[in-house]
Amino acid sequence: MPLSRKQFDVLEVLAHGSAPMTQRELERATGHSLGTVNRILKELAELGYVRAGAITVDGLSALEPYRCKRAVFIAAGFGSRLVPITFNTPKPLVRVHGVRIIDRLLDACLEIGIEEIYIVRGYLSELFDQLLYKYPMVKFLENPAYNEANNISSSLVARYLLSNAYVFESDLLLYNPKIVKKYHYCSNFLGIKKQRVDDWCVIVKDGVIIDEKVGGEGNDVWQMVGISYWDEADGKKLSQDIQTVYQAPGGKERYWEQVPLVYQRGHYRVEIRECLDDDVVEIDTFNELKAIDKTYDV
Numbered sequence: 001m002p003l004s005r006k007q008f009d010v011l012e013v014l015a016h017g018s019a020p021m022t023q024r025e026l027e028r029a030t031g032h033s034l035g036t037v038n039r040i041l042k043e044l045a046e047l048g049y050v051r052a053g054a055i056t057v058d059g060l061s062a063l064e065p066y067r068c069k070r071a072v073f074i075a076a077g078f079g080s081r082l083v084p085i086t087f088n089t090p091k092p093l094v095r096v097h098g099v100r101i102i103d104r105l106l107d108a109c110l111e112i113g114i115e116e117i118y119i120v121r122g123y124l125s126e127l128f129d130q131l132l133y134k135y136p137m138v139k140f141l142e143n144p145a146y147n148e149a150n151n152i153s154s155s156l157v158a159r160y161l162l163s164n165a166y167v168f169e170s171d172l173l174l175y176n177p178k179i180v181k182k183y184h185y186c187s188n189f190l191g192i193k194k195q196r197v198d199d200w201c202v203i204v205k206d207g208v209i210i211d212e213k214v215g216g217e218g219n220d221v222w223q224m225v226g227i228s229y230w231d232e233a234d235g236k237k238l239s240q241d242i243q244t245v246y247q248a249p250g251g252k253e254r255y256w257e258q259v260p261l262v263y264q265r266g267h268y269r270v271e272i273r274e275c276l277d278d279d280v281v282e283i284d285t286f287n288e289l290k291a292i293d294k295t296y297d298v
Contacts, residue, residue, distance in 0.1 A: 003062060006032060008185045010040050011049060011059055012066075015183065020053030066183045068229060069116060071109045072161055073102065074154045074256065075170035076122030076146035081285050085296070090124050092170035093131075096283070096293050102170050106135055108177035109166070118161055119170070120154040122146025145252070152246050155256035159242045163235025167256075169226030169282070173292070176279035179227070187234045188273040189257070190280075191222030200224045202261065202272065209270045212261040222272055225280055228257065229273075237267050 003011065013029040014021060021029070026037045044050040049059030079091030086094070092102035102119075109117060115137045121128045122143040131138055145153040155167070166180070174180075179190065189209060191202060196217040203211040203220050212224070230238060241264040245251050248263075260268040283289050290297040 003066070003185075005185055006030075006036060006040050007044060007049075008063075008066060008183075010037065010044060011055060011063055012183045012185075014050065014053075014055040015060060015063055017054075022053065063183055065232070066185055067164065068112070068114055068166055068182060068184060069164040070161060071114050071117045071166040071168060072158045073105070073117070073119040073168045073170045074151050074226075075102065075119050075128070076125075076143040076154045077151060078123045078147075079171065082283070082289065083286065085286060085289070088124075090121070090127055093127060094283075094289070096173055096289070100131075101173055101283070102131070103134070104174040104177065105168050105170065105172065105180075106131075106138070108174060108180035110135075111177060112180060112182040114166070118158060120157050122154070149246075149252035150255055152242065152254045152256045152259070153252065155238075155242050155259070156246050159239040161235075162230050162238045163232045165230055165235055167228050167230065171282060172226055173281045173283055174279075175281065176275070179275045179279050184229045184231065186271055187228070187230045187260075187268065188271040189228040189261075190225035190275050191272045192225060192275060192277055194221055194223045195219075197221055197223045204272045207271050209261055209272055210265075212258060224257075225275060226282065227280070228270075234260070234268055234270075237264075241267060 009030045009032065010026060013026060023034060023037050027034045041050055049056055049062050075090065075092045079086040082091050093100050117138050118141050119128060119138055120141045120143050123146060125142065128140060141157045143154045143157050198215050200214055201216045202209045202222050202224055203216065204222055205220060238260060241259050245254055245259045245263045260270060283292065
């Protein structure tokens with residue numbers, strides 16, 4: 001039987017704890033009222049999912065359909081705005097303070113038990129082989145169209161792997177690995193609440209993404225972060241919708257996330273999941289890289 005949203009919220013918090021939690025602690029962790037927490041705990045106890053403030057084996061089994069089972073990394077592009085360093089190094093492999101950008105994302109996946117990991121590569125693809133020394137579980141997918149199409153071509157290669165899956169842009173500098181979570185109730189896209197955005201952003205109503213565009217301002221605007229999760233049903237729809245958009249006129253020029261957020265958005269209900277500026281940073285230019293890591297400022 002599927003969990004209600006509030007049942008999921010309580011179980012998800014308990015699944016991350018190493019000790020039983022009080023109702024007050026659950027109130028703070030879930031954001032639900034104390035009365036709601038009390039009611040949900042009674043429901044979960046009757047189902048055998050919670051006992052004495054702790055999740056049971058059956059409770060963990062009830063969470064299993066909501067567990068992220070794989071991760072797909074979009075890593076085929078050239079990274080033109082980061083030249084000259086990307087002349088010889090794909091952007092995800094650029095080191096910041098001695099650590100490759102993609103390593104922090106991979107480590108976050110492994111921390112929550114994701115070991116089915118795919119990296120879609122294209123530009124200087126052979127250099128990604130170096131990852132296998134530290135991450136032998138990684139599997140590579142080749143994108144032969146990376147130089148003639150936008151990143152929708154990478155999602156096309158991975159389109160049958162997107163159920164119960166994270167999709168990462170591989171050039172994100174992750175500072176807070178806790179935003180990569182083990183369980184998700186539904187498909188969602190990470191975003192940062194802003195009053196004004198000049199870059200790509202999404203428009204949100206009642207917690208659900210209703211549009212994507214370049215630039216916006218107001219209370220419903222969120223700056224996009226290139227980390228998303230897709231549940232089983234939406235992943236199956238993406239396998240067809242990505243190919244449909246890609247094969248349409250102008251399809252090769254699209255960004256992959258425009259498939260569910262713009263061109264086929266009637267097929268999806270994608271929630272926004274909030275993160276903060278300090279959680280993750282996209283390094284867009286070489287000057288931004290130099291500002292973060294002074295070893296490049298020579």
